[in-house]
Amino acid sequence: MKISNNLIGILNFLTLILSIPILLTGIWLHKQATSECERFLEKPIIILGVFLLIVSLMGFIGGCCRVTWLLWFYLFFMFLLIVVLFVFTIFAFVVANKGAGESLSNKGYKEYRLGDYSNWLQKRVNDNGNWNRIKSCLQSGKLCIDFHSQFLNDTADKFYLQHLNALQSGCCKPSNDCGFTYQNPTNWTMPAGGTYTNPDCDTWTNDPKVLCFNCKSCKAGLLDNLKTNWKKVAVVNIIFLIFLIIVYSIGCCAFRNNRRDGWKRY
Incomplete structure (x- = not known):
């Protein structure tokens, strides 16, 4: 043979x-x-x-x-x-x-904007059916529960210097644009009667089951993570x-x- x-x-x-x-x-x-x-x-x-x-x-x-x-x-x-x-x-x-996190002054983590990523990827996560499945997956994976436990004892100054990954930064905390006051990693005090240019600020809630899973920053964090894995x-x-x-x-x-x-x- x-x-x-x-x-x-x-x-x-x-x-x-x-x-x-x-x-x-x-x-x-x-x-x-x-x-x-x-x-x-x-x-x-x-x-x-x-x-x-x-x-x-x-x-x-x-x-x-x-x-x-x-x-x-x-x-x-x-x-x-x-x-x-x-x-x-x-x-x-x-x-x-295409797409990258935005570095912030005096912060160890980056923030992520949905518009920075390719239009094809944006369309996939902006589809409600797709996003609901992805969100369910992220929630069942205890992404923000582990995030809360990991940084629970941090003071505000220490938390701001943490190197968060894209999903933690986008889904588990409010955007830096909102100016919320840190209480613990998933609990932030919102100014009374505040108006925001970033719609994610109105979307954020301290409810541990919701947090910023409906925010554009969460979708952007997922795309940044996906982009790295695809490479x-x-x-x-x-x-x-x-x-x-x-x-x-x-x-x-x-x-x-x-x-x-x-x-x-x-």
């Missing part, structure tokens, strides 16, 4: 083994999901697991058993995957290139693309071997 056929068989056998725990994780989430966040994850994980299972079976059988038509389908799906990953990587770099994913995708192209090339060699052996039989 040709070396390329052996390599394709081994690589797809390993992928086949990897697909099983991914698929089982998706099924487990489907049965055990209790929050919107978990329900949001279950479908992509199940789809990924099924895709890897089917494609790796095609590659394994097509390469090791010399089934040419299965190997052809395997190469077709691999080509589609390479194209999709390439397009997504370019898209992620373009979308994640990391894009870098990983580049490495994965190189690996896929190498595997695809080996698969092409195996396909050519299968066809050559088929011709020899006749």
Whole structure:
């Protein structure tokens, strides 16, 4: 048996083994999901697991058993995957290139403005259906509960010097524009009869279940966090693309071997 056929068989056998725990994780989430966040994850994980299972079976059988038509389908799906990953990587770099936090004088944290980020991302979070699901996920993750516990004993001066992440700054405290008086990380005194240029100031409430989860700053904090993660994913995708192209090339060699052996039989 040709070396390329052996390599394709081994690589797809390993992928086949990897697909099983991914698929089982998706099924487990489907049965055990209790929050919107978990329900949001279950479908992509199940789809990924099924895709890897089917494609790796095609590659394994097509390469090791010399089934040419299965190997052809395997190469077709691999080509589609390479194209999709390439397009997504370019898209992620373009979308994640815009937007950054605003540094504040005498503050350790930054503030985030929704208008600073790409229009495509803004449309996604401004959709009420999308945002309600995201907000439910953030709340079930106890983002601001942990934030409150972490900085509860801080004085105002100490709190202002803390290096908060984008979600903490955008969702768990009011904007610096509001001029509210600090009591504790999630409890601020609002001036009586105050008028604000920033609409987030009217949206803020000390209710621990609400806080600033309906603020534009919370959406901006999410987008900043998403932007950072997308850049990391894009870098990983580049490495994965190189690996896929190498595997695809080996698969092409195996396909050519299968066809050559088929011709020899006749």
